[in-house]
Structure formats: C-alpha cells, structure tokens
Amino acid sequence: MAEFFYMGGYAAFVWPSYGLAALVFIGVIWQSVTDLRAQKRLVDKLETRRRDRKPEGGA
Amino acid sequence: MLTASQRLQAFANPTRFMALSGRLVAPLGVLTAVVMAAGLYFALFASPPDYQQGETVRIMYIHVPSAWLSLFVYSVMAVSSGVALVFRHPIADVCAKAAAPIGAAFTFLALVTGSLWGEPMWGTWWVWDARLTSVLILFFIYLGYMALRATIDDPHAATRPAAVLALVGFVNVPIIHYSVNWWNTLHQPASVFRMDGPTVASSMLVPLMTLAIGFTLFFFVMLLVRMRAEVLRRRVRAMSLRRAEG
Numbered sequence: 001m002a003e004f005f006y007m008g009g010y011a012a013f014v015w016p017s018y019g020l021a022a023l024v025f026i027g028v029i030w031q032s033v034t035d036l037r038a039q040k041r042l043v044d045k046l047e048t049r050r051r052d053r054k055p056e057g058g059a
Numbered sequence: 060m061l062t063a064s065q066r067l068q069a070f071a072n073p074t075r076f077m078a079l080s081g082r083l084v085a086p087l088g089v090l091t092a093v094v095m096a097a098g099l100y101f102a103l104f105a106s107p108p109d110y111q112q113g114e115t116v117r118i119m120y121i122h123v124p125s126a127w128l129s130l131f132v133y134s135v136m137a138v139s140s141g142v143a144l145v146f147r148h149p150i151a152d153v154c155a156k157a158a159a160p161i162g163a164a165f166t167f168l169a170l171v172t173g174s175l176w177g178e179p180m181w182g183t184w185w186v187w188d189a190r191l192t193s194v195l196i197l198f199f200i201y202l203g204y205m206a207l208r209a210t211i212d213d214p215h216a217a218t219r220p221a222a223v224l225a226l227v228g229f230v231n232v233p234i235i236h237y238s239v240n241w242w243n244t245l246h247q248p249a250s251v252f253r254m255d256g257p258t259v260a261s262s263m264l265v266p267l268m269t270l271a272i273g274f275t276l277f278f279f280v281m282l283l284v285r286m287r288a289e290v291l292r293r294r295v296r297a298m299s300l301r302r303a304e305g
Binding site for chain 2: 004007008009010013014016017018020021024025027028029031032033035036038039040042043046047050
C-alpha cells in the first residue's frame with residue numbers, strides 16, 4: 001500500500017495530477033448544478049407570481 | 060416514427076429540449092460514473108509502469124484525455140456557433156455558451172498536468188514550444204469567449220459576436236493538432252491517432268481510452284446540465300422583461 005502511494009518516487013507529480021483532476025471535475029459539477037437549481041427556483045417564483053396575479057387582472 | 064433529422068429538430072426547440080434532456084441527464088450521469096471508475100481502476104491499479112517513464116506514465120491517463128477534450132469541446136463550440144449564426148437556432152447558441160467553461164476547465168487541466176509531467180520527464184515545467192504555446196492560446200480564447208458572453212446581458216445580442224469569436228478562434232485547433240509535426244517541439248508527436256496505428260502498448264491504451272470515453276461522457280452530461288440552466292435563465296429574463304413591460 002505504501003508502495004502504491006510512493007509511485008516509484010514520483011508521488012509529488014502523479015497525485016497532484018489526479019487530485020487536480022478531481023477538483024476540476026467536482027468544481028464543474030458543483031457550479032453547473034448550483035446554477036441549474038438557482039434558475040429553476042427563479043422560474044418557479046416567477047410562475048407562481050404570475051398565477052397569483054392572473055385572477056385579479058382577469059376580473 | 061420520427062426520422063433522425065426530425066428528432067434533431069425537436070431537440071432544437073427549447074421546450075422539447077428541456078423534456079428530452081431532463082430524461083437523459085440521470086442515466087448518462089450514472090454511465091459516466093461507471094466508466095470513470097473503471098478508467099481510474101485501469102489507470103492506477105491494472106496497468107504497468109512505463110519502462111522508461113516509470114510511474115509518471117499514469118499522468119498521461121489524465122493529461123491526454125484532457126487535451127483531446129480541450130480540442131473536441133472547442134470543435135463542438137465552433138459547430139454550434141456556426142449553426143447559431145446561419146440557422147439562428149436558439150439551442151445551438153445555448154450549446155456554444157454552455158460548452159465554453161467546460162472546455163476551459165479541460166484545457167487548464169491539460170496544461171497543469173502537462174507541467175507536472177514535464178518537470179520529472181523533460182526537466183522543465185514549461186517551454187515555449189509550439190504545442191504548449193498554442194494550447195495556452197486556446198485557454199485564453201476560451202476565457203476571452205466567456206468574458207465576451209459575460210459582458211453582454213441580452214443573449215440575442217451576444218449570439219453574433221460570440222459566434223464570430225468562436226469561429227475565428229477555431230483556426231487554432233488544427234494548429235494545435237499539427238504543431239508537433241510542423242515545428243520542432245519538445246512535446247512528442249501523436250502516438251494514438253496515427254495513420255499507421257497507435258504506438259502505445261495495449262496495456263496502456265485500455266486505461267487511456269476508458270478515461271477518454273469517461274471524460275467525453277462527463278462533458279456531455281455537464282453540457283446538458285449547463286444548457287438546461289441557460290434555457291431557464293433566458294426564460295427568467297423573458298418573463299421578467301414581460302412583467303416590467305406589462
């Protein structure tokens with residue numbers, strides 16, 4: 001196991017590569033999903049507001 | 060039954076796009092996770108160290124797919140931009156905008172992992188050779204495209220200048236691809252997509268190709284998620300404007 005993490009002496013180059021890749025992937029997922037959720041909330045808010053307004057306007 | 064082109068047209072309609080993409084994201088996401096897990100297993104456990112490069116060869120399994128994707132994503136962006144410009148498909152414009160940050164992320168990853176591989180194998184973190192320099196320019200083109208998008212609020216007004224920028228920037232893609240043949244670079248020439256077949260041992264091709272497929276799937280899942288967010292953002296904008304007017 002220690003040998004695996006040692007990476008033949010290249011641990012300082014191999015693991016940062018994989019770590020950074022993980023960070024970049026997680027970052028893209030987090031940013032994209034958060035944005036999608038935020039836009040969904042905004043659409044819902046605007047749609048309920050429009051529904052609430054309609055009866056008054058139509059009367 | 061719908062023909063392929065009718066299906067594609069249905070996908071180009073924002074409402075239909077939302078319905079179809081909504082059904083695709085979850086299963087594609089699961090598939091991506093499975094392929095990535097298999098790829099990582101091959102890359103870290105089930106493949107041998109290189110006889111010359113030792114364990115640093117494992118950096119290749121991240122570096123090379125990232126670099127491929129940096130070019131592939133830009134090509135997707137350029138084609139979408141062309142379609143947005145000529146046919147005025149709103150979804151094509153949404154696709155180009157949504158792809159850019161993912162492409163920038165892959166380019167960044169290719170540059171940094173290349174550096175982490177260059178130091179132990181070439182003895183330098185960076186050289187201004189044609190391959191490295193042209194990929195750095197690609198990264199700046201992505202950032203420039205994103206900055207242009209960020210400065211124009213109205214998505215319809217942004218379509219044309221953004222598409223022109225993306226298409227002009229596309230000249231860099233073949234330059235990157237052929238840079239290792241046209242100029243004397245420290246970076247090695249292609250060793251997978253060659254006329255005479257790959258020169259990489261199959262024990263290393265398996266992790267490389269599995270992760271390349273995983274990265275490509277990841278791109279498409281994230282593209283769909285980001286496109287969905289962008290379609291909704293435009294809907295929010297239209298609804299807010301209507302409210303302000305009425």
